[in-house]
Structure formats: C-alpha cells, structure tokens
Amino acid sequence: MSSEDKHQRQERIRNFAIIAHIDHGKSTLADRILEHTKTVSERDLQEQTLDAMDLERERGITIKLNSAQLKYEAADGEEYTFHLIDTPGHVDFSYEVSRSLAACEGALLIVDASQGIEAQTLANVFLALEHDLEIIPVINKIDLPSAEPERIKKEIEDVIGLDTSETILASAKDGTGTEEILEHIVKRVPAPQGNVNEPLEALIFDSLYDSYRGVIAYVRIVQGTIKKGEKIRMMQTEKEFEVSEVGVFKPNPVSADELSVGDVGFITASIKNVGDSRVGDTVTHANAPAPAPLPGYQRMKPMVFCGVYPVDPNQYTGLRDALERLELNDSSLEFEAEVSQALGFGFRCGFLGLLHMEIIQERIEREYGIELITTAPSVIYNVYLNDGEVIEIHNPSNMPDQQQVMAVEEPFVKANVMVPNDFVGPVMEICQAKRGEFQDMKYLDENRVNIVYDLPLTEIVYDFFDQLKSNTRGYASFDYELMGYKESKLVKMDILLNGEQVDALSVIVHRDMAYYRGKAIVEKLKELIPRQQFEVPVQASIGNKVIARSTIKAIRKNVLSKCYGGDVSRKRKLLEKQKEGKRRMKNVGKVEVPQEAFMSVLQMDANKEDS
Numbered sequence: 001m002s003s004e005d006k007h008q009r010q011e012r013i014r015n016f017a018i019i020a021h022i023d024h025g026k027s028t029l030a031d032r033i034l035e036h037t038k039t040v041s042e043r044d045l046q047e048q049t050l051d052a053m054d055l056e057r058e059r060g061i062t063i064k065l066n067s068a069q070l071k072y073e074a075a076d077g078e079e080y081t082f083h084l085i086d087t088p089g090h091v092d093f094s095y096e097v098s099r100s101l102a103a104c105e106g107a108l109l110i111v112d113a114s115q116g117i118e119a120q121t122l123a124n125v126f127l128a129l130e131h132d133l134e135i136i137p138v139i140n141k142i143d144l145p146s147a148e149p150e151r152i153k154k155e156i157e158d159v160i161g162l163d164t165s166e167t168i169l170a171s172a173k174d175g176t177g178t179e180e181i182l183e184h185i186v187k188r189v190p191a192p193q194g195n196v197n198e199p200l201e202a203l204i205f206d207s208l209y210d211s212y213r214g215v216i217a218y219v220r221i222v223q224g225t226i227k228k229g230e231k232i233r234m235m236q237t238e239k240e241f242e243v244s245e246v247g248v249f250k251p252n253p254v255s256a257d258e259l260s261v262g263d264v265g266f267i268t269a270s271i272k273n274v275g276d277s278r279v280g281d282t283v284t285h286a287n288a289p290a291p292a293p294l295p296g297y298q299r300m301k302p303m304v305f306c307g308v309y310p311v312d313p314n315q316y317t318g319l320r321d322a323l324e325r326l327e328l329n330d331s332s333l334e335f336e337a338e339v340s341q342a343l344g345f346g347f348r349c350g351f352l353g354l355l356h357m358e359i360i361q362e363r364i365e366r367e368y369g370i371e372l373i374t375t376a377p378s379v380i381y382n383v384y385l386n387d388g389e390v391i392e393i394h395n396p397s398n399m400p401d402q403q404q405v406m407a408v409e410e411p412f413v414k415a416n417v418m419v420p421n422d423f424v425g426p427v428m429e430i431c432q433a434k435r436g437e438f439q440d441m442k443y444l445d446e447n448r449v450n451i452v453y454d455l456p457l458t459e460i461v462y463d464f465f466d467q468l469k470s471n472t473r474g475y476a477s478f479d480y481e482l483m484g485y486k487e488s489k490l491v492k493m494d495i496l497l498n499g500e501q502v503d504a505l506s507v508i509v510h511r512d513m514a515y516y517r518g519k520a521i522v523e524k525l526k527e528l529i530p531r532q533q534f535e536v537p538v539q540a541s542i543g544n545k546v547i548a549r550s551t552i553k554a555i556r557k558n559v560l561s562k563c564y565g566g567d568v569s570r571k572r573k574l575l576e577k578q579k580e581g582k583r584r585m586k587n588v589g590k591v592e593v594p595q596e597a598f599m600s601v602l603q604m605d606a607n608k609e610d611s
C-alpha cells in the first residue's frame, strides 16, 4: 500500500469505546452493532460476544477488555473501519479503562432511559473528557414503559455538561437506533491523527496470555507501522522481542500483514509473561525508537491483600502453580509464600480490589480444582516505629507490638455515592459509621443527589457496598478513587480460641470501634464454629487485654446414633454429609474451624456493630 493509500485508509478509521454502567445495556448494544455490520453472522452470534470469559458471562460483568474490528458501509457510500474497544465497568479496573480510552477518539455514553447516570459512568465520562474524546450520548432501553428520555437528557446536560441536542434514543433490545449510532460515529468521531512515517509508537491497552502464542498484546498504533519479523522494545520495561505475528480482532484474532497508524489490533512476540508487556507501556522499534514513551503509564499496584491457603495441605504446590499461571495472565496479581500457625503453608496475595480478589479465588477453585481457605482482606498500612523506621504492613498479624508503634497511617479514598433524595439520610449514616468525612453534596436533578465522602479504604473493603445497596434498596451507585494516606488511631486486635491466639484471625481496627468489632466477631465466631467435645472460650484482645468474650458450649455429637437399626445406605449418607461439612474445616489447636470463620470479620451486620 502506498503512503497515499495508507493516508486515505487512516481517514476512514474510527476508534471508539462504550461507556456504561453495569446493566445499562453495553453488551446488548455491542451485539446489535456486530450484527448490523455483519461482523458476526446472526447464527454465530452468541449472546454477548464481547464478554468472552465464562465467569464474566455468569456474573454479567465485563472483566477483561476486548476489542473488535468492524467494516461499515456508511450513508456516504464509503466503507469505514471501526474499532470497538470494550471497557470494564468496575472500579477495580479503572486504570484499564483509562488506557482503553486513550486508544480511542470517541466514546458512546450509554445511559439507561429508566435509571439515569450512575457514579461509575460519571467517573468514566470524566476520564474520557480528560482524553479529549468525542462523546456521543445514547439513551438506551427507550422501549421500556418507565423510560424517561427527557429527564435523562437533562441529567446528562446538568451533571456532565454535554450538549444533548444530538442524543440518540435507542433500544438495544429491538435494534432501534443502531444505524443512527453508526452514522454518528462516522460523522462525529475524528479519524486518528499520526503519521505512518514516524517511528513506531503503539499503546498496549490490554494483554493476555495464550499458552500457544505467549502473550497477546492488544495495541493501538499511535505513530508508524509494525510488521512480523521486526525487533521491538517495550519502552517502560525495556525488554526486546521479535514480532511473530500482528493481526486484528474480527472479533476472533486474524493475522494481518501490517498494523499502521490508527489501527487497533494485536502483537505476539513469544513473550512469556504479561509482566513484560504491561498495560500502558509503549511498543517501539528497537533500532529506530520513538523519542519518548506515550504519557500516562502507571504500574498497577494491588490495594487489597489476603491469605490464601489450600484446605488440603497436599495441594500447596498445586496452588503455587495455579497462582504462577494466573500471574502470567494478570500483571496486577501479586503473591508471596506465607506461613500461618493456624492455616499452615499458603500465600499472601495482592489484588486491585475486592472483585478482582473474588475472581481470582473463584478461578483457582474452578479451573484448578483447589479448595481454598482465605483470610479477611486487608489494606496496606504505613507503620511508623519509635526508632524512626517506617514499615509497610499488609498482614495484620505482622503488626509490631503496640509499645513500638508511634503512628499508623491507612489509605483513604474519595467516594462518590449517587442516590435518590429519599436515601440521603441512610447513606450519610453509613458513611459516618464507616469513619467517613463529609466533603460535598450536589443535586443532580430534583430527584437525585451526589454525596462525596472521604473514607478509609479498609471500611470499603468490608461490607460498605452491601450495606449501601441494602439500605437504599439497590438504588445507590458508588465509585471511588485513592487519595493517599492519613494517620488514624489503629490497633491490632487478636482473636483467641481456647486460649490460643489464631494469627489468621487478627485484624487491624480503629481504637474507637475495637470494642464493638471485637464483640461482634466473637459472637459471630460462636455462631460459625460448631460445638466441640469440650467448651471453647472465644476472646478478642488488644495487647494482653481481653475486650470481648463468648463461649462455645460443649456437646457430644454422634450422628450415627440417629440411625436406629442397620440401614447401611442411610448411615453412609449421613457420614458423607458429615464429611462434606468437614471439608472446609481447619484444625486450629484442638478446635475445628470452618472457612466462613476466617471471613467472620466481614460478615457482621451494621446494627450489631452500632448497637
């Protein structure tokens, strides 16, 4: 292709993302677009093609980014190449969202006609505006009887300040508006800038590990071109590779001769670890490198840590293999070996957030068949010692003795909560109970309010979101960003079972809440730990001082005594049932403790805590 042809082709490329809150219809709309452009034949179109992972489909959320190349013949008679880049809709993955937006010139903003803008949508729209994207508002689900497109338009204008005169009214369910959306993309989203003759700059906006090809890096070419056989360098990690294949997603990966300015596609280069091709890094040619990497690179750092142990100690090596494999695919997952007196050999793992943590745990159990015991999640604390040393603690049981500690800092976030007026009271109560500091409150329209609080991350890691949902009948939406560290009055609380301290149950709590938390935990443990053959005291202590106590009464339990006579099959069933119940038990000293107990600190309801 001549330079001139390449330029003409570049003029007809449109790169866009879809921004939407969970359930507002992003996947359904993406399906309509794929259908309409005949990218995927209707017969092949599995419901929601873009959400590929099983787990993702089950949970109905987008975890990993995906992209698709579409050909669209527009009303002006020209054929356009669209690249649709899917973005995850969850706070844990906001950095990935920011990189995928950096790969686009435009974004469709999908808002449910019966719901309105939600906190996460707002956060992502502002990210898109920062990247100077052209935003095309689409009000979806107008087929619903409860649709209020005029109210939503006004909300988009008032809250985001977008001009909504050209808003598209759509129903992804019945296909209304799909054609109009495609035409608006052609007219309103700018063609990519950049020059084919400049040194290569390609932005990695996602990468995944394929056991056959190695890492597949998803890239947007910002300057220059890239071909098979060329020597490339990752500008941040400074690793060099030889390109084994370039291609595009249709939406399945298909080889291409070359990727050129404006293209979105993939590169493989026998890269063995996703850590070598990090999201946000810039790919350039090794022998004619670009002068500087693309801006905005950040190393994704885990924020939430927990202990992960195999129920069966023999599966320790299996668990390590599973984590190593998952790490290949997920450069934000971190882990290191850890030994707990209570749980034996396991790993301390770091995650981007709670959802990320749940996803990894579920994948280990499902894909690798390893049953896990996990401890309550914790954040990273900065601990200032009396001797001037500063240490980072991400396992509460490693907290030094109180006498040695001068001060403790914990991470804080700025949280936006959007709710209907009626729920302002309950939301403020929850934030206050979670040690929140009120910052701001704004009306979105007559009906809805945005409340801003500074909150300790650790309180969000606990049951904040669940409480928010249950106290606002599911109406609240919530988003947060990390602000930094602040000093708090934090202490380590230990739990003793039968007089023995259980390291895996230690937590770091605010001094003013220690008594209530301690009381709630010992009560919860009393509920969760089955009666043993002897009486078991459960205590919560700070330093050597016991602050709460409960007792698990002794019983003598023999399930077989229930079976009169010799019904063998019934007997076997009962024994199996008992075995089943025991599977996730760990012996801690002489006491059998079920998995749930290690998460008990997460399961306290607010009322108990406040009472």
Ligand SMILES: Nc1nc2c(ncn2[C@@H]2O[C@H](COP(=O)(O)OP(=O)(O)OP(=O)(O)O)[C@@H](O)[C@H]2O)c(=O)[nH]1
Residues within 6 Å of the ligand: 020, 021, 022, 023, 024, 025, 026, 027, 028, 029, 051, 059, 060, 061, 062, 089, 140, 141, 142, 143, 144, 170, 171, 172, 173, 174
């Ligand atoms: N009535 C109606 N329902 C719709 C429309 N578009 C999507 N839905 C339904 O809304 C629900 C959510 O749609 P999805 O496409 O899965 O939403 P999503 O935004 O992709 O959600 P995540 O993948 O979780 O981010 C599904 O049950 C869809 O069938 C629409 O235009 N009208």
